[in-house]
Amino acid sequence: MLDAIVTVVENRPLSGGHFVLSVRSPCQAQAARPGQFAMIRLLGHADVLLRRPMSIYDVRPGRNGNQAQPEPQVLDFLYKVVGRGTALMATLKPGDRVGLLAPLGHGFFAEDYLAEARGGDEVLHVAGGIGIAALLLPARELAAAGVKQRLFFGGRTHADLVGVDEFSPYVSETALATEDGSLGHHGYVTAPLSSYLEAQPGKRLLILACGPWAMLEATVSLARRYGQRCLVSMENRMGCALGVCLGCSIRVQGEGHGSYERVCTEGPVFWSEHVVWGEERLPKT
Amino acid sequence: MANGKVQIANVVHEPRTPNPEPQNRQSAIANRQSPTSEFAPGIDVTIAGVRFQNPVLTASGTFGYGQEFANIIDLNRLGGICVKGISADPMPGNPPPRIYETESGMLNAIGLQNVGAKRFLQEKLPFLRTLKARCVVNVFGYSTEDYVRCLETLNTGDGIDAYELNISCPNTRCGGIVYGSDPKLTEEVVTASKRAARFPLFVKLSPNVTDITVFARAAQEGGADALTLVNTFVGMAIDVETRTPRISNVTAGLSGPAIKPLALRLVHQAARAVHIPIIGIGGIASPEDALEFLIAGACAVQVGTANFYAPDTPIRVAEGIEDYCRRQRIHLDQLVGSLKLPLSDPSRVAEH
Ligand SMILES: Cc1cc2nc3c(=O)[nH]c(=O)nc-3n(C[C@H](O)[C@H](O)[C@H](O)COP(=O)(O)OP(=O)(O)OC[C@H]3O[C@@H](n4cnc5c(N)ncnc54)[C@H](O)[C@@H]3O)c2cc1C
Ligand SMILES: Cc1cc2nc3c(=O)[nH]c(=O)nc-3n(C[C@H](O)[C@H](O)[C@H](O)COP(=O)(O)O)c2cc1C
Ligand code: FES
Numbered sequence: 001m002l003d004a005i006v007t008v009v010e011n012r013p014l015s016g017g018h019f020v021l022s023v024r025s026p027c028q029a030q031a032a033r034p035g036q037f038a039m040i041r042l043l044g045h046a047d048v049l050l051r052r053p054m055s056i057y058d059v060r061p062g063r064n065g066n067q068a069q070p071e072p073q074v075l076d077f078l079y080k081v082v083g084r085g086t087a088l089m090a091t092l093k094p095g096d097r098v099g100l101l102a103p104l105g106h107g108f109f110a111e112d113y114l115a116e117a118r119g120g121d122e123v124l125h126v127a128g129g130i131g132i133a134a135l136l137l138p139a140r141e142l143a144a145a146g147v148k149q150r151l152f153f154g155g156r157t158h159a160d161l162v163g164v165d166e167f168s169p170y171v172s173e174t175a176l177a178t179e180d181g182s183l184g185h186h187g188y189v190t191a192p193l194s195s196y197l198e199a200q201p202g203k204r205l206l207i208l209a210c211g212p213w214a215m216l217e218a219t220v221s222l223a224r225r226y227g228q229r230c231l232v233s234m235e236n237r238m239g240c241a242l243g244v245c246l247g248c249s250i251r252v253q254g255e256g257h258g259s260y261e262r263v264c265t266e267g268p269v270f271w272s273e274h275v276v277w278g279e280e281r282l283p284k285t
Numbered sequence: 286m287a288n289g290k291v292q293i294a295n296v297v298h299e300p301r302t303p304n305p306e307p308q309n310r311q312s313a314i315a316n317r318q319s320p321t322s323e324f325a326p327g328i329d330v331t332i333a334g335v336r337f338q339n340p341v342l343t344a345s346g347t348f349g350y351g352q353e354f355a356n357i358i359d360l361n362r363l364g365g366i367c368v369k370g371i372s373a374d375p376m377p378g379n380p381p382p383r384i385y386e387t388e389s390g391m392l393n394a395i396g397l398q399n400v401g402a403k404r405f406l407q408e409k410l411p412f413l414r415t416l417k418a419r420c421v422v423n424v425f426g427y428s429t430e431d432y433v434r435c436l437e438t439l440n441t442g443d444g445i446d447a448y449e450l451n452i453s454c455p456n457t458r459c460g461g462i463v464y465g466s467d468p469k470l471t472e473e474v475v476t477a478s479k480r481a482a483r484f485p486l487f488v489k490l491s492p493n494v495t496d497i498t499v500f501a502r503a504a505q506e507g508g509a510d511a512l513t514l515v516n517t518f519v520g521m522a523i524d525v526e527t528r529t530p531r532i533s534n535v536t537a538g539l540s541g542p543a544i545k546p547l548a549l550r551l552v553h554q555a556a557r558a559v560h561i562p563i564i565g566i567g568g569i570a571s572p573e574d575a576l577e578f579l580i581a582g583a584c585a586v587q588v589g590t591a592n593f594y595a596p597d598t599p600i601r602v603a604e605g606i607e608d609y610c611r612r613q614r615i616h617l618d619q620l621v622g623s624l625k626l627p628l629s630d631p632s633r634v635a636e637h
Binding site for chain 2 (some may be wrong): 003050150242243244248
């Protein structure tokens with residue numbers, strides 16, 4: 001983990017108030033693992049104090065002058081404008097500087113996750129809205145490991161379903177859902193997920209899910225019903241992402257830190273059965 | 286600092302010559318520098334016999350147990366580290382959401398989640414002991430017995446330089462706030478804690494009181510070696526769409542640059558009411574912020590919320606204080622309490 005001031009190389013608008021912010025930082029790009037995140041600090045804005053947590057969407061090779069460099073040089077962040085901080089992010093231009101604390105947290109494949117994926121029949125990615133940003137790097141790593149994959153992706157409307165093309169090389173099939181019915185299934189993404197799980201008796205599946213609390217909760221209860229294991233990438237407000245403010249704690253099973261664990265340090269990826277669902281909802285953005 | 290303590294009381298009765306000329310202080314500084322060299326200000330400070338290499342500490346709850354920042358900043362350049370509040374027994378803390386960002390500040394209601402005194406000694410103190418930064422252990426409890434029990438456990442620890450008694454956390458339902466908002470209870474818990482404590486005792490006061498000088502004096506009466514001012518201001522925020530509080534605890538403590546002018550006023554007032562040293566805290570994010578507190582009468586400062594978004598702040602602040610002293614050709618102890626008040630200011634009148 002490194003705390004650096006880095007340079008914006010691109011800030012590309014997509015549909016529905018989404019952007020991809022690209023920054024150059026070879027050390028951080030090379031250290032990043034699938035499922036990890038970064039804290040972005042907007043410099044010179046004393047009224048937007050705290051850094052903003054963002055999943056590491058992608059890491060890419062870059063160029064140094066005319067020289068193409070094969071090692072990752074650039075980090076991409078896929079984000080949606082939802083408030084003051086992200087609105088300021090949207091005004092960043094190539095050459096601007098931002099503070100970048102990265103990479104942070106336990107990613108998807110820090111421990112036994114990859115073994116679990118390899119040992120099963122298929123990995124199902126379940127993304128709600130901007131949650132898709134946490135899943136691209138794991139999808140690429142799993143594809144490289146020869147794992148069969150499928151994407152279930154839901155949003156409020158068609159403009160929320162960004163980044164599907166980037167995913168398509170790694171998944172055999174994609175099911176889309178929108179709450180307004182403007183694209184794919186009309187309703188929640190958990191409906192196509194439920195039908196799929198229903199049609200796969202005897203298969204061993206691993207679900208990787210990232211999205212709003214309600215979607216995660218519904219996904220986890222489906223996983224439980226069909227006896228499949230599920231990894232969730234959680235979001236919570238973050239003060240420091242260094243493990244010291246304890247602002248990001250969520251309730252978990254057992255004794256860990258007095259039954260709370262920090263999303264920034266013990267997470268953001270948890271086995272779904274470790275998280276206590278139900279009574280304590282996390283805030284919506 | 287020649288006599289080991291910053292004499293803040295002097296400011297009340299006979300204000301020191303503001304900004305004294307260095308040549309008038311020649312005898313005092315002769316032993317610190319040769320007359321030909323560049324002026325090297327002394328920015329170390331000794332509080333209750335504990336020498337801090339510079340007057341900048343990190344605030345409790347914003348710096349963990351120090352080790353979390355070891356890869357980001359040079360911990361040996363800090364004056365001191367105040368660790369997350371420790372209680373006799375481990376505490377689980379409040380349900381989420383626990384924090385919310387406001388304009389130039391943040392609300393928190395963590396609920397004093399901590400590992401407890403025993404695990405602190407086993408798991409956290411050995412690392413802190415290796416640093417040049419002084420280790421100040423923040424302590425809280427729900428009853429006088431809790432405070433005493435926690436101190437007795439911590440007393441066995443090797444490498445603790447001082448205690449900071451938190452009688453002011455606004456985020457636990459029956460917690461320290463009761464002590465912090467009743468001068469009698471303040472004096473009672475400080476007296477009992479002072480008796481139990483093997484190391485110097487700093488007392489951290491709540492800003493959520495009508496008259497800070499009453500509480501500052503009560504803590505002094507109880508035997509506090511120094512005061513830390515201030516903890517967070519109680520506040521709240523509401524999500525108007527859902528008409529629900531932004532924080533599960535409903536009310537929460539406000540910190541960050543937003544509170545600096547409020548905290549500064551309290552330090553200014555308390556410094557004129559007591560003779561024990563004061564450590565100033567509240568919204569410090571730059572050397573200039575810290576200088577304001579020092580000039581108002583704090584002999585040291587703590588940096589809190591700024592650690593979250595700019596962990597190099599305490600080191601930058603210490604460097605900035607040194608630069609300022611060099612430029613002004615004064616030592617830190619000449620700066621402390623050097624506020625030039627207008628002759629008509631009522632706070633020039635002693636409040637004793
Ligand atoms: C591990 C993690 C990964 C994330 N990855 C992405 C991503 O890849 N793309 C993306 O668009 N968003 C992501 N988010 C959510 C993103 O951090 C918030 O949308 C963003 O902080 C909102 O900031 P704002 O100033 O625009 O909103 P405001 O509502 O003005 O923010 C107020 C405060 O609340 C915090 N906050 C608000 N919503 C969230 C939230 N959902 N999660 C965390 N903090 C929040 C902010 O940090 C800020 O301190 C992620 C969150 C986490 C915890
Ligand atoms: C997340 C958080 C946790 C805190 N925890 C403690 C604590 O355990 N004990 C304590 O005495 N103060 C605690 N504080 C208060 C700070 O030490 C400090 O007094 C306050 O934040 C004001 O300083 P600042 O504006 O520089 O942050 C906490 C503050 C924050 C923001
Ligand atoms: S964000 Fe501060 S502990 Fe996780």
